[in-house]
Amino acid sequence: MAQPGxxxxxxxxxxxxxVRQKDELEARIRACYELLRDSGVGPxxxxxxxxxFPRADIDVYRVRAARHSIACLQNDHKALMKQVEEALHQxxxxxxxxxxxxxxxxxxEALSQSQSQGQGLAQPQAFARVNAVTPESPAxxxxxxxxxxxVEFGSVNVHNFQNLQNIATVVQHxxxxxxxxxxxxxxxxxxxxxxxxxxxxxxxxxxNIIPLQR
Numbered sequence: 001m002a003q004p005g006x007x008x009x010x011x012x013x014x015x016x017x018x019v020r021q022k023d024e025l026e027a028r029i030r031a032c033y034e035l036l037r038d039s040g041v042g043p044x045x046x047x048x049x050x051x052x053f054p055r056a057d058i059d060v061y062r063v064r065a066a067r068h069s070i071a072c073l074q075n076d077h078k079a080l081m082k083q084v085e086e087a088l089h090q091x092x093x094x095x096x097x098x099x100x101x102x103x104x105x106x107x108x109e110a111l112s113q114s115q116s117q118g119q120g121l122a123q124p125q126a127f128a129r130v131n132a133v134t135p136e137s138p139a140x141x142x143x144x145x146x147x148x149x150x151v152e153f154g155s156v157n158v159h160n161f162q163n164l165q166n167i168a169t170v171v172q173h174x175x176x177x178x179x180x181x182x183x184x185x186x187x188x189x190x191x192x193x194x195x196x197x198x199x200x201x202x203x204x205x206x207x208n209i210i211p212l213q214r
Contacts (some may be wrong), residue, residue, distance in 0.1 A: 015087045018080060022120065025077045027043055031071070037113045038064055045071065081180075089177045104192055124151040126184055127161040127192070128211050137206020142194040144207055148183035163213060171196045171204050 023063035036043060039058050047060050054060045090105060112157055126149035127152050151157065154170040161167075170179065174196050181192045 012091065012107060015091065018084050018087060019107075022077065022084070024093070025080060026075055029070060029073045029077065032070045033137055035066045036063060039066075043067060082155070084126060085180045088180060089174075092176075092178045092195070109195065113145075124182070124184075124189070125158040126151050126212055127158040128153070128164070128167070129171050130207055130210050131210045132208040134206040137199055137201055138195055138197050139205045139207035142181070142192050143190075144181070144183070144192060144194060145185065148185050148190070150181065150183050150209065150210070151189065152180065152182040154179045154181070161211075164209060165207060175204055 033043070039062060041047075041058050041063050045057070047055055047063060049055050053166075104165065128150040130139075130146055130150065131142055132150040133144055153167050154174060156170055159183045176197055178193045178196065180194045181194045183190050194205070198204065199206060
């Protein structure tokens with residue numbers, strides 16, 4: 001899996017190349033899910049009958065292979081998204097604030113388009129909602145809006161979110177660097193580049209986030 005070399009300057013082109021790799025991984029994951037559907041079995045159904053013998057109505061070997069491929073590809077997908085986020089951080093660190101903001105927005109748009117093409121994957125689950133956004137704040141500048149449902153906030157997602165302190169920790173560790181934020185807005189997935197920083201108001205974001213009941 002290609003990634004920007006250590007010590008080399010990260011470019012927008014390098015990040016977009018990672019995004020293309022992500023698209024390829026998502027296409028392979030969809031193909032594996034389609035194989036399971038064609039076999040008439042889901043990703044979690046048992047492969048043995050009530051007596052403990054392999055089911056005769058499916059190709060058990062193909063189904064197991066597809067499930068294994070899905071697990072491996074999803075791990076690769078998670079690692080690749082981490083590379084994208086790290087590359088965004090490096091890109092921002094070597095640019096002035098306005099240039100970094102413009103590039104973050106361009107990359108966010110590319111990621112948003114890529115995510116819309118990957119709708120064959122399972123619909124992501126939101127874990128929090130934006131309750132308020134202060135005008136002229138970093139959150140407002142990023143495009144974050146009231147009632148946006150947060151799917152990913154940096155490294156925080158529905159699988160590891162426990163409380164709002166998780167988000168606060170990511171924000172504190174990312175001051176001055178762009179965070180990859182994915183939200184559901186009007187039923188559609190939107191990707192944003194949000195840079196926590198000090199401003200005229202309180203905190204580093206200028207928005208209020210509340211957890212969703214699960």
